[in-house]
Amino acid sequence: MKIMYHSTRNTDLKATASEAILAGIAPDGGLYVPEQIPKLKLSFEALAKMDYAHVAYEVMKLFYTDFTEEELMACIKGAYNTEKFDTEDITTLVEADGAYYLELFHGRTIAFKDMALSILPYLMTTAAKKCGAKEEIVILTATSGDTGKAALAGFADVPGTSIVVFYPKHGVSRVQEKQMVTQRGKNVNVIGIEGNFDDAQSAVKAMFTDEKLAERMKAKGYRFSSANSINIGRLIPQVAYYVYAYTRLCPKEINFVVPTGNFGNILAAYYACKMGIPVHKLICASNRNKVLTDFFETGVYDKNREFYLTSSPSMDILISSNLERLIYEIAEDKTAKFMKDLKEKGKYEITSAMKKKLDLFVGGYAEDKEMEEAISSLYNKEGYIIDTHTAVAAAVYNKYRESTGDTTCTVIASTASPYKFTRAVLNSIDPAYDKKDDFELFDELNKLSGVPIPQAIKDIVSAPVLHNTVCAKDGLEKEVERIYKL
Ligand SMILES: *Cc1c(COP(=O)(O)O)cnc(C)c1O
Secondary structure, rough: OOOOOEEEEEEEEOOOOOHHHHOOOOOOOOEEEOOOOOOOOOOHHHOOOHHHHEEEEEEEHHHHHOOOOOHHHHHHHHHOOOOEEEOOOOEEEEEOOOOEEOOOEEEEOOOOOOHHHOOHHHHHHHHHHHHHHOEEEEEEEOOHHHHHHHHHHOOOOOOOOEEEEEEOOOOOOOOHHHHHOOOOOOEEEEEEEEEOOOHHHHHHHHHHOOOOHHHHHHHOEEEEEEEEOOOOOHHHOOOOOOHHHOOOHHOOOOOEEOOOOOOOHHHHHHHHHHHHHOOEEEEEEEEEOOOOHHHHHHOEEEEEOOOOOOOOOHHEEEEEEEOHHHHHHHHHHHHHEEEEEEHHEEEEEHHHHHHOOOOOOOEEEEOHHHHOOOOOOOOHHHHHOOHHHHHHHHHHHHHHHHOOOOOEEEEEEEOOOHHHHHHHHHHHHHHHHHHHHHHEEEEHHHHHOOOOOOOOOHHHHHHOOOOOEEEOOOOOOHHHHHHHHO
16 A cells, blocks of 8 residues: 655645655645554564564555665665664663663664664665655754764765754753764764754754745755654654564553653654554653643643753753644644644644543653652662663653553663763762763763663764854854855
């Protein structure tokens, strides 16, 4: 069956999978969604026998129906191998304290973003060929810290592409920033902005839908695309690891707990459920920026509130872009109106009938204190160390389990290596660590966890800073004009 995509805001704006991947976002500013979410073809027993690459193929072929088997397999083999991941399993399940941690951080930049961004450049260049696109693809990316590096690593020196990453200058961890500003490659640009992730994402989305800018780019031989999770080339590969995780365990039902920012990762879990994975609850975990917790509780999405910098910076987001795709599932042709309200008033409210359709979801949040407590108690109980984002999920899950008594088999998405947030992680275990410098802390974490220091950390210790441009939060377009000489 062939699957077409259309905008969440206008079902007449259609695209094939290749066109949607290449464009990144629909021309009206909506997000591309599949006209229907396909059901898994194979039995769980059959999938349980397959390795990661083959499970990924079984999932992705149902969405990317205009790719040939050969094309898709080439993309998958190029991405999911032991050159790009430090384990043959690609992702591993670790049982601790009554839950399973799905470690999604075994890729080159030690965050879960590698799961999709290692394959996106292959999908994108294949899609460009299929669409006969001649222009160089310019990947514009807004990052809350981890997408930036994973996208840079994926697209560095890929022929026919170049990339510009905008990150909040004062809103990412030291390791995250160092990883980005040391990136090598002839086609890479990294720019700090004097603003937060929402500022960066809004400015980038505005550039994608600016027709005049697109024309000026085209005249110079360029076209924009996106490496953010608004691109279905990011979203669909993420569905695969939920199917993979479920089929390693095959319980009657499963809960997924996902530390959430832009709502991409948990939306992928929702798509896996729609494909046939028997999900009991999807638990959406937020930090102090708990706009989603409030939304699931009240049906009101309201971004008019204070923005906090927390120890889980990749979740410091008030406009969760991918929620639009979930809204589309429950609101269909009302989606455009809600998104207009969000843009103009900063809020919208769904009806109670729509809210009923969100029964699968449970929202919860954890303050930094609770997150720290989750790290130290898990370490003390099991000797297992998790990162700050995963710890937000663990804290939310612990509260959920206590208040509901739900004993369903539960998988927590472990989204980053603790090495990426070493200082905050170790301080949670013992505040005395704060006196040590960053490099000593890597050794301390190694001693405490027994986990070898990842290559990604070794790489930044000695790497020179290659990028130091900073721009104002309304200056992103100027930077693009400067780089591409418009
Ligand atoms: C990006 C990120 C998240 C949030 O994922 P979304 O798909 O944006 O919801 C959580 N944890 C880490 C470590 C991340 O990098």
